[in-house]
Amino acid sequence: MAEESKKGAAGQDFVKEITARSVDFSRWYIDVIRKADLVDYAPVRGCMVIKPGGYAIWEKVQEGLDRRFKATGHRNAYFPLFIPESFVQLEKEHVEGFAPELPWVTEAGGEKLTERLAVRPTSETIICSMYAKWIQSYRDLPMLLNQWCNVVRWEKRTLPFLRTSEFLWQEGHTAHRTAEEAEEETIRMLRVYQDFVENDLAIPVIPGLKSDKEKFAGAVRTYSIEAMMQDGKALQAGTSHFLGQNFAVPFNIQFLDADGQLKYVWQTSWGLSTRIIGALVMVHGDDRGLVIPPRAAEIQVVIVPIAPVKERGNVLAEVGKVVAELREVARVHVDDDEEHSPGWKFNEWELKGVPVRLEIGPRDLKAGQAVLVRRDTGLKEAVPLTQLKGRVVETLADMQSSLLAKARRRLEEQTTTAGSYDEFKQVIEDRRGFVVAGWCGDAACEAKVKEETGATIRNLPLDQPADAGACLVCGGKAKHQAYFARAY
């Protein structure tokens, strides 16, 4: 055991500044994201500043998704921030859905503009206007593009990462020759999101179809992946839309098919945003702060040298050797700051969620070992330096998979089946979580649930049972099995 690891007193105080999850989950969330330096409030209504710790997670999201997008044949492009008002108006449902949230540029370069420009809330309209130029023949299809950018939706009630007026995201926009091909793409990208979110972020999700009421403004069908937070509220973590020809017709995106016929394309769009950072915090965090899955961690291993002044030189020299070796297999940071005590540092790096901490002091070096502490379990072990590299690799891999397993167990525990509507109301009120129940498909039953319980249909899971039973509300024959929950 490392020499100074008992001296946690100062650190204990520090940790107490975070509200316990059991006391107030919302306050816990705000405490963690601010104290762990992920985000700050901006002096612009409803906007946030993503601090380096938060942005580093976003960079891992970008890497993980971008690699998968390219592997499935997509390329990146960039379209303008501003969308002329006449474009926004072209797709009727789309404009109705987004108009209330749009910011408008009305003056620029010292003059009043003749046509107002919307700041993009999403880019279907501007991209469709270009696709109409670019797509002429079936040989130009499929068109598989993605864009990494900022978007703005003027929100009344905001929460950092989860709902802010400006946020960062990627938006994929594809055009296809047939409806079947576009539908396949819609599901393919939903599965790409699921694969990334589960395997890299260790967040288990339910992939499924949104109800008509909850679908994207302008889509024929919207699919989502839904995650479950520790407080029993669901969070939509990514969406993939089958747009049909809803944009192709008003934007006149036609191609000459091999049969000599002029046809409208079939389209999809799909997006995942900085909201996922909030999900990562709320799924894995604990009362000591963030817990970051190794694949999403900017720093995977932090080394805290524990060195009395006179032995500092020796210890740092040995630590230098360890670092050189570990950097071959992990992202390593050495905290050799002289201002703070080891105890303070332990707490600071736990707050920041670094997966593995190594403590190395003179006595450890004499014993030819380091003390390895794992963030998720808190387990400590002395590891011989000769085995350290292998043990770090094992620990990171194990932590990655056990975080997913743990979150999956919790998701299962938080998922119940309602025998009756009364039971459903009780569960939503007391335990929250997902309630799986039948739904007849009628919007009236869906609305009643929302009004009476605050829960919504999160989605109709892709894996449907042969018989969905009876509708939770009206008792009629259920068309679908649905996941209900209160949601962020």
Add this chain to the structure above:
Amino acid sequence: MAEESKKGAAGQDFVKEITARSVDFSRWYIDVIRKADLVDYAPVRGCMVIKPGGYAIWEKVQEGLDRRFKATGHRNAYFPLFIPESFVQLEKEHVEGFAPELPWVTEAGGEKLTERLAVRPTSETIICSMYAKWIQSYRDLPMLLNQWCNVVRWEKRTLPFLRTSEFLWQEGHTAHRTAEEAEEETIRMLRVYQDFVENDLAIPVIPGLKSDKEKFAGAVRTYSIEAMMQDGKALQAGTSHFLGQNFAVPFNIQFLDADGQLKYVWQTSWGLSTRIIGALVMVHGDDRGLVIPPRAAEIQVVIVPIAPVKERGNVLAEVGKVVAELREVARVHVDDDEEHSPGWKFNEWELKGVPVRLEIGPRDLKAGQAVLVRRDTGLKEAVPLTQLKGRVVETLADMQSSLLAKARRRLEEQTTTAGSYDEFKQVIEDRRGFVVAGWCGDAACEAKVKEETGATIRNLPLDQPADAGACLVCGGKAKHQAYFARAY
């Protein structure tokens, strides 16, 4: 020699659609960037759409710079797009410089805003407002942040990549304890730009100090790297600013120093944008299209199988083996499209600037070879398949360094020394390029040159001679040696 490489007829026609550089360099530029699919005009005044081919170059710029920024201790963050009008007003010179170009959001969420929001033209003001909160003690310094984002400057006359109303860039913003440290940072990042632009993009540059007239609005000193295009016009490729305390004072960014005194921080900012893509085109392109340096190329090697129908299966199987081997050392694309002739493909990939083309046909395979064609020189050679991997690596490395060497020779040829102001005027009019001359430091002499010749002081190179001689205009003692040129 590959079987079908003679059949270039269709392709020759294709190439003719590009205006020759000698005929009209501006038209050549527009032809190349549009026909090579780098960019398109957007239906929003002064904005561009960056197509996948152009965005792929930007991704290489991002990778190359981001790696260097992190290696020099910087981290990424993200600040809001919108800046309240009161913030913009705080630094006097800054607002005077940028106000004429700002777009304003005046309505959002269905309501008129009480305070107008500028769409960021650069982020000094919003970032300084956060630094004032974040920086309390000397222990918080240096603050070394960078942001990748879009910015908007409402431009009257636009040219894709070089000058558009919206563009992508990175902006570094740092705060330091002392003026010396901030000045060191300013030069360090200028040298980072130089290193990246010269070594990755093969564009030689002149690093130097801008004159007061040409400096960034709000800076104490602005440094730039200046590149020279094939038409003899200069292009500012990146800037690094020493901001002194010009923002720290109005934004009240103070820290408690180790001596117990409250002091204002010293700041820098530095930016490089999608404009660099235009520079890359104008420095390396030729009458056949783009020439992309291997390190900046999305596709480094394109393989064109040349297969009569009955031998197609065999040829593609062999090509598959070659690809598997080459992918270990290069970014490889196989163009096995059946619609176009090999000749068409050769021209298409030359237009797109892919560094190395490999032609593989049945006769080549029988001879155990492939034909390697290098984009910059057009040289063809038959390479035994057993040596192909090594030869590709060598060719890419050689092309990277010889593009820089070639551009450097041209830069030297395009740089002249003026004996008199009359001679200077003649050179600027006839040959263009850089003219190196003495400058007394008087703004009147600088203004006279601009008015009479259209040339400006690009910068005062960091490497100054012991004696700068006489001022080009007034004949008085020169304080600096200056690089003059007409510029984009």
